[in-house]
Amino acid sequence: MRGAWVVRTVRRFVRAPAADVVLAAAVAGNGLFDALKGPDWPPDASRPAIAVLALISAACLALRRRRPLLAFTGIMAPLTAILVVFGHYENGWSLLVALVAAYSVGVHGTNPPYAGAVMVCFAAAMGLRQPSGDAYPDMVFTAVALGLPFAVGLTVRALRGRGRLLEQRAQALEREQEQRAATAVAAERRRIARELHDIISHSLGIVVLQAGVVEQVLERDPAKARAALALIRATGQEAIGEMGTLVGLIRDDTRAPLDPQPTLADLDRLVATTRALGLPVRVVTEGPPDRLPAAVELSAYRVVQESLTNALKHAGKAQVDVVLRYRPHDLEVEVSDDGADGRQGTGGRHGLTGLKERVAVFGGRFEAGRGESGGWTVRASFPTAR
Structure with a gap:
């Protein structure tokens, strides 16, 4: 030291x-x-x-x-x-x-x-x-003696210039990658905000609908009215939590789409479409499925969707396993393939950057990289405690 x-x-x-x-x-x-x-x-x-x-x-x-x-x-x-x-x-x-x-x-x-x-x-x-016999050798010796360090100096100068150029290019590339990653994160946050907007709108629609049910059956069917009130309370609490997440995100001025957002119930259709494109997919569920917040289900669906898209692009002819692990306090989504992966470079990872941001929004953990037996593995966990 x-x-x-x-x-x-x-x-x-x-x-x-x-x-x-x-x-x-x-x-x-x-x-x-x-x-x-x-x-x-x-x-x-x-x-x-x-x-x-x-x-x-x-x-x-x-x-x-x-x-x-x-x-x-x-x-x-x-x-x-x-x-x-x-x-x-x-x-x-x-x-x-x-x-x-x-x-x-x-x-x-x-x-x-x-x-x-x-x-x-x-x-x-x-x-x-100098005598004529000594003049020429002395001149040649002096020229060579000075030329050698001069040539070394020119070489050092060229190497330093090349090193500075490479350093500048590396810094420019790093800045470009950071800008691309920031752009991808911002785009993903806007996408999450639009999706949460739809979920909250749907939840508020349920609240309004159930309030109408309560108004109609309050006197003649108190039990049904209490069930409707319980649903209103649960839906309202969920909407409040999702609203807090939405407020913390970057929003744009574009109009939110009106299409219904997918849930884990739509995984079968997504897997069927992927299989039709030639990629074998196997889905495994571990633990008893539980009712999850709509935003968590949507984000888990997006993780699977993006992972299958990446597998189609990069994994070649490979077997893909999708595992959903329902645990007491979180949901873990793991998508792995055993194909020859081409994702070692710096390109093509903006989708993973977006997934990482999506999982971070909900306080979860995200990992992506080489699997233990080759291929590529994406793993995300979402806290499910209300």
Whole structure:
């Protein structure tokens, strides 16, 4: 843990502008010492001038990332002047500065031809005031020595640019997927709101109808009137709960459809239609069926409907099992197939996003993914406590 912290700290420092200032100061100190005391420079009379040029060259390293072309020129020009004015010399300090400058302009520069021309001029200066036998090898060696870090810098620059491009594309794709998922959630919430609107309207219609029955039989058949009042109470309580769910949803201004909403009693027709399309479906009911709120039955039906649609699209020739588990406090719906599934990618899951939102509205749990024996499994549970 401590080692990782040290590595992160070092990386942040190396990438900070202050690191260039520290590098320039260190190189300047070394260059100044070599120019004044080192054995590799020309006679003593020229050492102060060489020291000044060395300081200028080293100081420009501080700008190697912020102003790469200006820094490269400021580094190479004094070194070239030393070569031209004071002749050839062998000094590790000047070679180090030139290599760092070539790499830096390759990574951070924006004009490779200009940088290449400056390096050619510096290499040519190596041949001045040299015997003809030594001039050409020195020029070739200098050109190669500067060209290698320059090429490495260009490669690093290209890789960084490609990495930034890939990162931008990944971020754009992630934003697009989030927008699509949000759109799917909003559409599903509007759909749920319209369906609940129909259910509540139906419940209120029952309340009105039963109230009329009570009015007609109140005196001559009190028992029937009490039964009607009990139905009114139960229906009203259910409608109140569904109204609370409806208020929390996003609604649009479109007119709600007037078609009756399906329930679990309509599963037989849905399964028959799916079988007719060539997909074998088996329905299993576990536990005694209980009377459920209309909104729960509708949502359970939608889970089965969407799952069978996905199986038709993706499962191929597969066996599909639909299991309804009636338990004391919830209803679990499970739809699984054993086909070769094609839903591993990012596309085609907006239906699952809508189902997840639908189940979440009623405080339930939703799972979808690879089954234990292959294929695809969708599992949703709806609380049934009133």
